[in-house]
Amino acid sequence: MSSSIEEKRAQIASLVKFDILTESQTADNERSIRDVSRTFISDTITVPTREMYEYAVQASIGDAVYHEPSTIALEAHMAKLTGKEAALFMPSGTMSNQIALRSHLTQPPYSVLCDYRAHINKYEAGGTAFHSGAHTVPIIPSNGHHLTLKDVKEFVVIGDDVHLAPTRVIELENTLNGSIFPQDEIIRISEFAHGKEINMHLDGARIWHVAAETGTSLEELCEPFDSVSLCFSKGLGAPIGSCLVGSHEFIKRAKWFRKLFGGGMRQTGAIAACAAYALTHNFSKLPAVHALAGKLEKGMREIGVDILGPAETCMVFYDPTPIGVDYNEIAQRAEQLPEPLKLGGSRLVVHIQTTELAIDDFLRVLRDLAKEKRAAGFIYHEPNGVVNGSGHYKDIYIRRK
Template sequence: MLGRLPLSFRLSRFSANILRRAMSNESQFSSVADQVKFDILTETHALDNATKRKEIARTFISDTVTVPTEEMYSYATLATLGDDVYFEPSTSALEAHIAKITGKEAGLFMPSGTASNQIALRTHLKQPPYSILCDHRAHIHKYEAGGAAFHSGAAVIPVVPTNRHHLTLQDVKDNVMITTDVHFAPTEIVALENSLNGTIIPQDEVIAISDYVHSLGLKMHLDGARIWHVAAETQTSIKELCDPFDSVSLCFSKGLGAPVGSCLVGTKEFIAKARWFRKLFGGGMRQTGILAACAAYALTNNFPQLPRVHALAKKLEAGLEEIGATILSKAETCMIFYDPSPLGLSYDEIAERASALPEPLFLGGLRLVIHIQTTEQAVEDLLQVIRQLAEEKKAAGFMPQPKVNGSEIKDVYVRRTPKA
């Protein structure tokens, strides 16, 4: 019947059907798009960010809480566009710069310090059985979810320093596993961390350990997440601090205040293999230019702030000692470990009173961390909280206890918080 109608009418009706289907499809797609769309910005977004920045300025839990400034954000928007699995210019430039200042041949941008450390270990380790020797408090041993065992099938030899401060050459000699006995996993890597819990390993000790380890044909890795603090405090170049090591991991998101990222450095051959493992572990990223730009901004603008951070940490330490708390680990860089029990106080009491202030303080236990966004006022307020609580205890009849010698860096948290 339709075939008897004029051609123009049939074409018109056909067009109308196409139009109706198109309109129906458009309506259906609009419904799907409505379900997909999402806006993270709220009416109070700017105020919330300002509140968060104030909170961070009064947080002593870790330096991982630092956030980008508006100036860092602005600089990041100028970064190049590129896919880092293929080639990203800003990221490549950052990798080359970090390789240069560490005295290594090549660098590789990593999403985290844990990824950087674990990929370094996996790249060094060829054929099991093997073991890694490190300080018993080392991040690669205690705070990377057993990554050495999972990713590399490696045993870890955690060593307690005899001096209760840092590993020595003798500690390494006493614990390194050099044997053909089938009962043991021979040591392939000695991994040091500098700084570790805020303390600095003397460079002459690092060199002595490195010379010995290399004489055995073994590798040296440095978890240098906070090596920036060591350089600032000792006024030693990054290259000199990294020279004794075959590979080094350096973090941008802790003391330097960038939002994301670390860099692994080593030989060209080592980094080429590490890049492969980064992809294998799911760490290959795309548009990393903005992250590299944040790191570059941090190197230029935030690294110079570290001496002020250390001075503020020493001020906090002196205040705690004046009140009567025991210092378990002194403020060599940005961290203090303290014990308030001689004042009759617990970490929970201090944290609860501090969190009840009109402008709360955020604490994590015996470790206090100062960072580039910590304010002088936050330190004063924390000391005042502890001073007032101590006076209340004394008024209630508590007799201050004799101080004990704080010679050992403890690694315990009353309130469990991330170690990083």
């Protein structure tokens, strides 16, 4: 009997075994790093460096649901950095945002007011409705750039009209599509909101870019908000994680919801250490990222494409139709390079692992395509509607929204 059991255990063990590494794993990883340096799709695709991993393996090995020293230290640092009472480490920015909203929203009916482009409105799978049962009121900024107090006052719901869902949270995003939200306008909105007993939440996934570009401290940027979500895996290049900050009472409630949502984690020391390494070593790289994005924008303007969203930080939005090219043509040509570029439509994202050569190669692709189109007889239109070099034809260019 004993022998039979041992044989069965051995059979199960043989089935359980699994080697996730390929025979060429080292080479595969090196190739992936090169690919990342030439990818403009997002900054979420950055990869940890060997130095980051070497630092991470030294972290504590506690259980984060009970007591994990490295994670607790990171949370304490984040609270101090942002000027808040407490912080909570989260697996993702989406969870951080959604738990923040759920922790603010106590008893329906209620609504959340935000920019129509906000991540919570467009890219979190309807989580605000699902998790919090809240109505979202998305607003198109009247100035085309950021919400103003005037916009907020126009759509905020205050009072006890039974037909309406009162505004309980105003959610802002900084940066939003790479653009910086003016701090003075944030303060005006915050003062109004708090005067009406409305909570303020900031999706600060890329708030690091704002601090790096403007020289404004994280504490000052976060001060107008009751809660802030800050991401480690975008601009800072950590493999995973975000942090939610707020008052002691708010974070206590958020921790309960994190557990309810399935976000209670165990040995998080290693990923908390990656975040700490990113804060220490990668934040200082962001000004160089912004300079590369500026070079990208300048080069595209010189070629003649229309810039829909300038490089305020790490993103540029563009429309190539004035030079007779579409996004698919650009992507196909970029993919055919000896070292391919990966693109994602109108948005170009520069990150800490983007190389200057990748910028140069992308501009060369645009320049070559524009030259080919002109040789084929395409009439090149400046974004302002004047034909390049001829002056005898005017085109009305409709800006892509």
